Amino acid sequence: MQQARNLAADLGMRMKSLRFLLRDRDGKYGAAFDMVLEAEELEVILSAPRVPRMNAHCERIIGSIRREMLDHVLIVNEAHARQVLAAYRRHYNTHRPHQADSNYRLMPRNGPTPQCTTSTPAECCGPGSSAA
Incomplete structure (x- = not known):
């Protein structure tokens, strides 16, 4: 109390x-x-x-929303916040190819996907590489 x-x-x-x-x-x-x-x-x-880890999941999504959306948009009122959150929800659930292979296959490709020819992922996708 x-x-x-x-x-x-x-x-x-x-x-x-x-x-x-x-x-x-x-x-x-x-x-x-x-x-x-x-x-x-x-x-x-x-x-x-x-659900002992619920807070961790909530904190993660709230942090994502803050970093990826609210740090770049000035919210004017509640209606604007709802509109921006709806757009972010669509983006979060459909337009993020790194989420799953099934989502990636549904998206149109603009060019060839870079293929890794080195032995380790760090060499292929490390800083300064063309795949990163």
Whole structure:
């Protein structure tokens, strides 16, 4: 409970711009913890049960979105954010050939794929090579 109070005090006025808190189901967060945050008008969302690595997956996708999209676009409002995220989702799920061979085969090729003729991938795809 004291942790929630400290969080609310540290965030101060910025707390008003927050709407959700995603937390895991650890026993150290009790009902009192949630009540303090709900008093600050935050909706507490629990992670899925028995998914210990969920936070790592969430952090990875959020980091990807931030680095690949939000660092390059100035978001004006919520409608614009939804539009940009929808475009990124399409790109992330369809236009990234390194995800799987099946996705790569579906994409049109503009030229021949560079073939590695050396013995190790580091020599073929290392810095300064034409395949990298």
